[in-house]
Amino acid sequence: MSPLYQVLTPEGELVQDIKGQLDQETMIKMYENMALVRLFDRKSINLQRQGRMGTYAPFEGQEASQVGSAMALTPGDWLFPTYRDHAAAIVHGQSMARVFLYWMGHMEGSISPKNLNIMPPCVPIATQMVHAVGTAWASKLQNEKHVSLAYFGDGATSEGDFHEALNFAGVFKTPTVFFCQNNGFAISVPFSQQSASKTIAQRAAAYDIPGVRVDGNDIFAVWLTMKKAVERALAGEGPTLIEAITFRYGAHTTADDPKKYRDQETLSEEWRQERDPLQRLRMYLEKQGLWDETKESEFIATAGAKIDAALAEAESYPKSRPEDMFKHVYAEPTWMATEQESELVKPAKQEGIPA
Amino acid sequence: MKRKLTMIQAITEAMDQKMAEDSRVMLLGEDVGVNGGVFRATENLLQKYGSDRVVDTPLAEAGIIGAAIGLAMNGLIPVVEIQFLAFIYPGFEQIVSHAARMRYRTRGQYHVPMVIRTPYGAGIRGPELHSESVETFFAHVPGLKVVAPSTPYDAKGLLIAAMEDPDPVIFLEPTKLYRAFKEEVPEELYRVPIGKAKVVREGTDLSIFAWGAMLRVADEAAKQIEREQGVSCEVIDLRTIYPLDRDAIVESVKKTGRAIVVHEAHKTAGMGAEIISIINDEALIYLKAPVKRITGFDVPVPQFSIEDDYLPTPGRVMSGIMETFTY
Ligand SMILES: Cc1ncc(C[n+]2csc(CCOP(=O)(O)OP(=O)(O)O)c2C)c(N)n1
Numbered sequence: 001m002s003p004l005y006q007v008l009t010p011e012g013e014l015v016q017d018i019k020g021q022l023d024q025e026t027m028i029k030m031y032e033n034m035a036l037v038r039l040f041d042r043k044s045i046n047l048q049r050q051g052r053m054g055t056y057a058p059f060e061g062q063e064a065s066q067v068g069s070a071m072a073l074t075p076g077d078w079l080f081p082t083y084r085d086h087a088a089a090i091v092h093g094q095s096m097a098r099v100f101l102y103w104m105g106h107m108e109g110s111i112s113p114k115n116l117n118i119m120p121p122c123v124p125i126a127t128q129m130v131h132a133v134g135t136a137w138a139s140k141l142q143n144e145k146h147v148s149l150a151y152f153g154d155g156a157t158s159e160g161d162f163h164e165a166l167n168f169a170g171v172f173k174t175p176t177v178f179f180c181q182n183n184g185f186a187i188s189v190p191f192s193q194q195s196a197s198k199t200i201a202q203r204a205a206a207y208d209i210p211g212v213r214v215d216g217n218d219i220f221a222v223w224l225t226m227k228k229a230v231e232r233a234l235a236g237e238g239p240t241l242i243e244a245i246t247f248r249y250g251a252h253t254t255a256d257d258p259k260k261y262r263d264q265e266t267l268s269e270e271w272r273q274e275r276d277p278l279q280r281l282r283m284y285l286e287k288q289g290l291w292d293e294t295k296e297s298e299f300i301a302t303a304g305a306k307i308d309a310a311l312a313e314a315e316s317y318p319k320s321r322p323e324d325m326f327k328h329v330y331a332e333p334t335w336m337a338t339e340q341e342s343e344l345v346k347p348a349k350q351e352g353i354p355a
Numbered sequence: 356m357k358r359k360l361t362m363i364q365a366i367t368e369a370m371d372q373k374m375a376e377d378s379r380v381m382l383l384g385e386d387v388g389v390n391g392g393v394f395r396a397t398e399n400l401l402q403k404y405g406s407d408r409v410v411d412t413p414l415a416e417a418g419i420i421g422a423a424i425g426l427a428m429n430g431l432i433p434v435v436e437i438q439f440l441a442f443i444y445p446g447f448e449q450i451v452s453h454a455a456r457m458r459y460r461t462r463g464q465y466h467v468p469m470v471i472r473t474p475y476g477a478g479i480r481g482p483e484l485h486s487e488s489v490e491t492f493f494a495h496v497p498g499l500k501v502v503a504p505s506t507p508y509d510a511k512g513l514l515i516a517a518m519e520d521p522d523p524v525i526f527l528e529p530t531k532l533y534r535a536f537k538e539e540v541p542e543e544l545y546r547v548p549i550g551k552a553k554v555v556r557e558g559t560d561l562s563i564f565a566w567g568a569m570l571r572v573a574d575e576a577a578k579q580i581e582r583e584q585g586v587s588c589e590v591i592d593l594r595t596i597y598p599l600d601r602d603a604i605v606e607s608v609k610k611t612g613r614a615i616v617v618h619e620a621h622k623t624a625g626m627g628a629e630i631i632s633i634i635n636d637e638a639l640i641y642l643k644a645p646v647k648r649i650t651g652f653d654v655p656v657p658q659f660s661i662e663d664d665y666l667p668t669p670g671r672v673m674s675g676i677m678e679t680f681t682y
Contacts, residue, residue: 054659055482083482105480105659123484124442125414158413159445186414188390194413261389322664325657336623340652344664 001198002213004245007220010275012283014220022220028290030071030219031281034063035296036303037087038278040096043307044103048254052315053103057084061217061249061268064277065181067091068222069149069242072230078117078135078148080128084181084248085121085151094118096310101317108317126156129165129178136174136233147175147233155186157200166241170207175233177226178241181216183248188261204241216244217277247271359537365507366396366472366528369514370434372544374404377432380518381408383419384436393438394474394533416446420471424454427469432518440475440527441484447492454523455498470517470524475503476568476619477651477666478531480659486530487656488567488620493525494597494629500549501596503527505570507538509594512547520549527596529568552600554607558589561613561676564604564630566593569617569667576617576672586676596626604630605637612643613679617667622650644682647675 009015041060047053059066062084070079070091079092086099093116102109102121110120117135122128132150139146156162157180169176180200184191197203204211210232214221222244229240249268251258258264285291326333326341333341360368374380382397388411391398401409412419416437423433437443443450450471458466477486493501500522504510510528517524555570556577565573570592577588589607593600608614614634616627627648634646649667657665 054480105662107483107658123482124444127445155414158415158418160415160417161445186385187393188386188388189411189414193411256393260391261386320658320660322661325652325654325661325665329654334653337653340622344652 002201002211004213004215005221005225006215006218007224008218008280008284010217010280012280012287014284018220018224021224024288024290026071027281027285030067030223031278031285031291032299032303033067033071033091034219034278034281035299036306037063037067037090039300039303040090040099040307041087043311044100045250045254047100047311048103053100054105055253055255056103057253058250059084059087059248061271061277062181062183062246063087064219064222064281065179065216065244065246066151068219069151069177069179069226069244072223072226073147073149075116076144076146078119078132078139078146080119080132080148080150081121082125082128082151082153082156083121083123084153088151089118089121092116092118096307097313097317100311100314104314106317106320109314126152126159126161126165128152129156129161130168132176132178133165133168133172133174136169136176136239137172140173140175140236145234147177147230149177149179151179151181153186154180154182154184154191154200155189155194156180157203158194166204166207166209166239169239170209173236173238175236176239177229177233178239179226180241180243181246182243183246185252185262187252187256190262200243201241209239209241211241211243213243213245216246217275217280219277219281247275357539358542360507360511360540361534361537362504362507362510362528363394363396363533365511365540366514367398367400368540369511369518370397371400371403373515373518374400374408376544379430380432380434381410381426382434382436383410383412383423385412385414385419385438387411387436392436394530396436396472396528416443417449420446420449420454423469424449424457424467427467427523428457428465432468434470434472434518437471437473439481439485439487440473440489441487443471443473450493450499450523450525451496455496458522459498466521467523468521470514470520470526472514472526472528474530474533475527476529476531477656477662478568480662481530483658486662488527488618488651490527490596490620491625494626498522499597500524501527502549502594503529503567503596504594505529505532505567505592507540509547509553509592511540512545513549513594515544516546516549519546524549527567531568532571547594550595550598550600552594552603553592554589554603555592556588556590558587558611560587560611561615561679562589562591562604562607562611563615563617563672564591564593565617566596567619569619572667572669573617573672576669576676579669580673580676584677586680588676599630599633601633601637604633608634608638609641612641614642614646615649615672615675615679616646617649617672619651619666621653622648623653625650644679647679649675
């Protein structure tokens, strides 16, 4: 089994020298980003419980994977998230208000900010991976120095599209980074039952591209690995497959009950106690004198206010109107849709039926 | 004692009883085992029949459906669960190029007795791609049967018939109706024949054709318009989308002279067009007005904040009925 790349231990100790590779400012930003998205995630679950939001896919526990990887991008890079990667989207520049809006059932929630390429959360599994090959290929053909980053889970690696994406990317040496958050489960199916491969990273060998296994709860390891993959991609050396080992503390979605298929409390508690991504970075930062309780409470207060402001913005967004569903289906509406739209908005006939 | 079951319970019971009776029947799909299916359709079946017969597969629809084709060709009766209809697309190739054509290509030497069950339809406030009703895709492909029950009783009887059918059956389960109501369901193993419609409500002035969750919308409209306008509607649950029960359609139209088709699938090239075509071929001279379609629109099923506006409502059906009368 390929070794697990780790830089920062769960105790907040460095296991290798990273001088010159990672500055203090970035480290603090990493922690702040993780703390912010954790609050965002918890808020979202509460909103769903209060009926202010639809079904939601939580990510708590996976912050280092998402934040660390997205922080290695530059603004022109393409991001292909799944339904669970809002943290990555937010870090790459998506507004939290948009993310709320999406989960409140507005398609407008997946509009990418100007000059950023953040794709809508992909719901069908693994299907976005081939797009990330395509956009990266286009970047290469047009001599643009940008990478495409595709997120996916361990379950996604069973789909044909995963293999097709890796194969294409290998053949055309596209600047694509394939980032798998292996959280151990695809809904109820543990990875051991998903595949006979011991690791996901080893699949890269079949396509002759580099495959790396990293501790997905170690943001330094994730970020450094991503940096290297991005540099490789930009140097024209092609794709990389990254397998980040992590765990999601909560349910698959707010509609799922994990107690049915795993010892939820014990498992989550264990990961939380022993491997939490925020905890270990915070310990490290505190030892370096870069963070303390005062900073923490100040940060939490501002972050909370930011989230509340985003929520207020999302909730004040104009209600969708029935006619909105006819927008953006084609560049020009078809006569069928136009007729149907007028049928939808016209008032129901009131007069009676002739005898 | 008479028991009442929800549709999901009736579906579970159909599989349970068939598995008990016929050791060739096996279940495959994502999360169908330990988790009992995301809608609990396969609850407790793993415990009862073991992991050779209730199989949690890798997350790969082409793999699941393709493997099921092989299982079926070689003596088993696989019942596949696809988590939501829109997630069938990665396995679409296997359905249309292989499941549907194996009998034809091998001149009857091999056949594919399998069932693909999947929840479908809107009205459950699901996220994107959890609410599609694209039954036409399958009805369009020769070699497949397409079934969509609207009641627990029919769901059990039709699913048993599907498991006994020598051809591949796409079994569409209206998600909205899984737990919407209970009805009396016999304890024994019984069949509801595939390809036979059911007259749900007798009427004389107009025929309404529907299936799945839209049956209830049609029925509600019929009740209301009878009360308010004294119009007597005949409501027909087609139950099978392919092959259509032509006789039931034609007979009813001959009697009433007016018709409406209600479906939640997109209007263009939806099954409504096919049903109208049958009426034109077989009962044109009986018609007093053109047949109307009350359907979903030619747009992707919208986000849940306006999902209800996409779906036909009793109000929209009643407007359609009135237009048919004022034509
Ligand atoms: C093609 C397809 N099949 C099935 C589903 C239903 N589904 C949604 S999420 C999921 C599990 C995904 O697991 P994984 O890829 O490991 O990602 P995770 O949810 O753990 O982040 C399944 C089966 C889907 N969305 N798309």
